[in-house]
Amino acid sequence: MWVADEQQRAMLDTVRRLCDRDIRPYVQEMDEKAEFRREIFNRFGELGLTGILIPEEYGGLELGYSTSTLVLAEIASVSAAYAVSIMVHWLCAAAITTFGTEDQKQEYLPRLASGELMGAWSLTEPNAGSDAASLRTAAAHQDDGYILNGTKSFISNGGAADVYVAFTRTSADRYSGITAFIIEKGWPGVSFGKKENKMGIRACDTRSMIFEDCYVPTSKRLHEEGQGFRVAMTMMDAGRINNAALTLGIAQGAMREAVKYAQEREQFGKKIGDFQGVQFMLADIKVGVETTAAIVARAAYKKDHGLPVTADASVAKMYSADVAMRAAENAVQIHGGYGYMKEYPVEQFFRDAKIFQITEGTNQIQRVIIAKRMLQGEV
Incomplete structure (x- = not known):
């Protein structure tokens, strides 16, 4: 995924190291046990990730959605579950930031920013x-x-x-x-x-x-x-942009595993990546990832700059969820029978991807929103 500046690159390197050390070795075990570990969320807090969207005056980093989307995609490429945990935490904090009184902001935002409180x-x-x-x-x-x-x-x-x-x-x-x-x-x-x-x-x-x-x-x-309905609908734009980044991360994770397996697995005397049929599936995953990254980046930019973003948020959410589902399906197919086994990450990507075609407004609802906004002039 395209990264704009050195600050974002440094942050993603830090997030990657955290995921490789604290999440990746345990992701299968936590999935099987349905086990959430608060200490991992606390690590997000220690790195400032829990306050990435919170204003600096309340202890946050105030880096905006162009950065939050990159961070979510990186986490989700290893564990969609922990990406969801921090995503909904951000949504809670963003609602208080946007609509809260000064007393409410003073009471909750510093502790949400530090990760002392989970939202x-x-x-x-x-x-x-x-x-x-x-x-x-x-x-x-x-x-x-x-x-x-x-x-x-x-x-x-x-x-x-x-x-x-x-x-x-x-x-x-x-x-x-x-x-x-x-x-x-x-x-x-x-x-x-x-x-x-x-x-x-x-x-x-x-x-x-x-x-x-x-x-x-x-x-x-x-x-x-x-x-309250205004609060909910206003925050849905932000939630759907981050949701799209999360599913982009699932697609990226599926792509990583598919490429790795295609380079290692041999059949008929050569690597399966040498077969055109496998190459077509890999190419389809790559095209989906790159187009989704561009759509998410556009929506995040518009959100950060106060531009109308409802249609873009719905486009990003809908398209990214479908791309993640197809990418995970192709990754399983490339793995063959092994892709159906829990020892390989792609089966978990496949299971994780499905909910994002449903949550925060089904993909069918997103199409209704997109069309209405088009007819109202938001193009």
Whole structure:
């Protein structure tokens, strides 16, 4: 992936060393055990990665999405699960940065930047997936605060994170009836369901988040009452750009393993990489990786410079997810029967890639968003 400057190169070298030392040797074991290790997240914090999007005045690096996308791709090329963990942490921090009061920023951002706190995003519900506005978790007024009741589902970092940006319904209005809150693990009335037994991304904890008469003071409301849908949709642009970078990393990891195997495996007296059929699959992976890198870089640039980016974010998210799925499939095919075995990384890339055609708006929903933005003049 193209890297613009020496600062980014130095950071990626550091991230690569961390992944090679602390993640790669254990990635298969953590996947099989569905085991998230907080000490790896803490290492991200020690390197400043947890604060990469947080302003310097709150202890972050404030390097923008052109850098965060490079970092995510590098991590995901080894472990998509740990890339998800830091990605949703960034999403939580970015929401507080963008919509939080000064007191909220002072309270949470320095500790999110350092990695002392892990963040998460709590939007999805059992009956509110792509249709986020249909959420039902209720927030009723009581004294100087709210009482929350309801269940969130498929929360990445669920139960592991310390701070959550959660979305609730404060009135019946479909869009202006949604309000966001900052929620802390350990508060009375907050609990978590069982760890989901997932197909992929297994080393990132995914759980339901349950509110039972949970009192939340008004001081923890994020932005104004009724503005939660705006908060969610604004942050979705950022989330989808980082999501695209993550799936680019999966494709890069699959490409690395496919090339390595094609150079080593022999059949019919020569390396399988000498066969045109294998070369075609390798070329297809490379084309997908390079075009995705360009699309992600464009979206990140526009986000960093305050330009309209909703369509670009959806293009990047949709295209990158499809590229990752095809790259992983081709990598498995190049490995033959061995690609179906857990001893080889490509089967995990294949399992990990699938969820990104679904999460943060399915690829079908992305096509709807892209077309609507085109018709509105965002081209």
